[in-house]
Amino acid sequence: MKKLFKKPIFFYTVIIFILLSVSGLVLSRVVGNYFILIAVLLTVYIILLILLIHFYDTYIKPLHKATITVDEIVKGNYRARFHHPKDDSVGNLSNKINDLGRSLGKLAMQEQMHSDQLSTIIDNLESGLVLVDAKGYIHFVNRKFIMMFGNTPKAYKGYLYYEVLDSEIIHETVKNTFLYERNVKDSFSHYRGLDRIYIEVVGAPIFNERNMLKGAVIMLYDITEMKKLELMRKDFVANVSHELKTPITSIKGFAETMLDDPANGSEPNQEFLKIIYKESDRIQFLVEDLLILSRLEKENFRLLKTVTDVNNVTDEVKPIVQQKAKEKQIAFHIEIDGAIQLYADKEQLKQVMINLLDNAINYTAEDGRIDLRVNETEEYVSIEVEDTGIGIEHEAIPRIFERFYRVDQARSRNTGGTGLGLAIVKHVVELHEGKIDIISAPNKGTTMKVLLPKNL
Numbered sequence: 001m002k003k004l005f006k007k008p009i010f011f012y013t014v015i016i017f018i019l020l021s022v023s024g025l026v027l028s029r030v031v032g033n034y035f036i037l038i039a040v041l042l043t044v045y046i047i048l049l050i051l052l053i054h055f056y057d058t059y060i061k062p063l064h065k066a067t068i069t070v071d072e073i074v075k076g077n078y079r080a081r082f083h084h085p086k087d088d089s090v091g092n093l094s095n096k097i098n099d100l101g102r103s104l105g106k107l108a109m110q111e112q113m114h115s116d117q118l119s120t121i122i123d124n125l126e127s128g129l130v131l132v133d134a135k136g137y138i139h140f141v142n143r144k145f146i147m148m149f150g151n152t153p154k155a156y157k158g159y160l161y162y163e164v165l166d167s168e169i170i171h172e173t174v175k176n177t178f179l180y181e182r183n184v185k186d187s188f189s190h191y192r193g194l195d196r197i198y199i200e201v202v203g204a205p206i207f208n209e210r211n212m213l214k215g216a217v218i219m220l221y222d223i224t225e226m227k228k229l230e231l232m233r234k235d236f237v238a239n240v241s242h243e244l245k246t247p248i249t250s251i252k253g254f255a256e257t258m259l260d261d262p263a264n265g266s267e268p269n270q271e272f273l274k275i276i277y278k279e280s281d282r283i284q285f286l287v288e289d290l291l292i293l294s295r296l297e298k299e300n301f302r303l304l305k306t307v308t309d310v311n312n313v314t315d316e317v318k319p320i321v322q323q324k325a326k327e328k329q330i331a332f333h334i335e336i337d338g339a340i341q342l343y344a345d346k347e348q349l350k351q352v353m354i355n356l357l358d359n360a361i362n363y364t365a366e367d368g369r370i371d372l373r374v375n376e377t378e379e380y381v382s383i384e385v386e387d388t389g390i391g392i393e394h395e396a397i398p399r400i401f402e403r404f405y406r407v408d409q410a411r412s413r414n415t416g417g418t419g420l421g422l423a424i425v426k427h428v429v430e431l432h433e434g435k436i437d438i439i440s441a442p443n444k445g446t447t448m449k450v451l452l453p454k455n456l
């Protein structure tokens with residue numbers, strides 16, 4: 001009954017009936033003729049009722065149907081349609097609603113197609129992909145990621161990245177991507193069964209249209225093949241250098257002995273032996289530098305860090321450099337700002353200084369000047385080697401740390417350098433998390449400044 005009262009047509013009928021009955025009662029007292037009065041009121045009632053039903057059928061009912069159809073469309077049922085046979089305003093409305101449903105259906109289909117295409121691409125990527133929101137929850141992992149790390153997508157989706165991803169490096173990458181709001185790159189190795197796989201991880205931040213951080217995409221590249229080749233190359237270089245070490249030492253040794261033998265005192269033997277001795281000396285330096293580089297590049301290489309007094313290092317370096325500088329009549333000055341200490345690998349630090357000073361001497365003409373300056377700030381120690389030498393062209397500066405790169409091939413070879421000095425310097429500085437600055441201009445001289453964190 002309650003439900004029936006909710007129907008508008010029923011509600012209005014009852015209201016009209018009550019109104020007419022009340023007015024009938026009032027009028028009957030005035031008119032006196034009950035029969036005519038009831039007949040009139042009944043006719044009025046029936047006419048009103050017919051009008052009401054007509055109004056309900058023509059407007060209210062179709063509008064109700066239209067509302068239901070729109071509701072369905074809002075819910076995502078784009079196939080919902082509303083048919084109204086007449087060509088009136090409601091018919092017009094029904095056409096519009098049906099058009100809307102059709103257009104939305106088309107749009108939804110296109111959207112679905114795009115998203116299907118996108119997920120097919122993402123799923124078939126050759127690299128793993130993880131989507132993390134700004135709170136750190138994982139929203140998506142692709143198929144390659146599952147192949148790399150196992151489990152099912154359900155084991156990752158909806159969880160915090162640091163709870164379900166094992167690698168500390170991935171955690172750091174995501175953290176730094178959020179922190180610095182820029183691309184962050186790192187690499188790590190991980191075991192899949194017995195196989196060790198190498199992975200490069202790149203975190204890229206995602207921003208919304210107001211430039212606010214929305215999350216991050218984490219890409220994981222399988223670089224195992226590349227890493228294996230690189231390891232093979234490094235091993236090869238290390239092995240060859242190692243194998244060459246003994247024969248070159250004996251060639252040099254024998255050349256030296258033969259040079260001392262008076263039986264070989266005559267020309268051209270003496271000349272040839274001198275060349276053999278000099279060249280084997282060069283090969284020996286090269287082999288030594290290659291071995292130093294190989295050792296620095298080893299994955300398990302660890303610096304032997306101790307609290308190091310820079311004065312102790314310069315004391316050891318000084319006699320070696322002074323001798324060479326004197327031969328070329330180059331003035332060599334050392335300036336150290338008190339007792340400077342830092343937490344570093346002393347032997348490697350010595351190597352850095354020797355290599356920089358060696359270059360300063362090699363690339364400075366006679367009567368030049370070299371300055372070694374050591375200063376400190378609260379966090380850093382700065383080691384500066386300045387010369388008055390030939391300088392380096394601006395374009396060549398970024399390349400001089402490459403192995404065997406020389407600005408002037410012939411000239412550098414004649415200096416006796418191996419072409420590896422600065423590559424070693426760069427490695428050592430990077431292992432100490434320091435940096436190198438170069439100020440240089442052709443014919444004006446060069447200043448190489450190494451900044452190392454004190455870490456005390």
Ligand SMILES: Nc1ncnc2c1ncn2[C@@H]1O[C@H](COP(=O)(O)OP(=O)(O)O)[C@@H](O)[C@H]1O
Binds near residue numbers: 359360390392
């Ligand atoms: N102080 C310097 N002045 C001018 N050129 C330099 C200096 N230091 C390095 N270079 C340039 O950088 C190149 C690479 O240096 P390095 O790696 O030490 O190799 P090498 O000295 O054996 O050639 C040198 O060949 C030279 O061209």
Ligand SMILES: [Mg+2]
Binds near residue numbers: 359417418421422
């Ligand atoms: Mg050098």
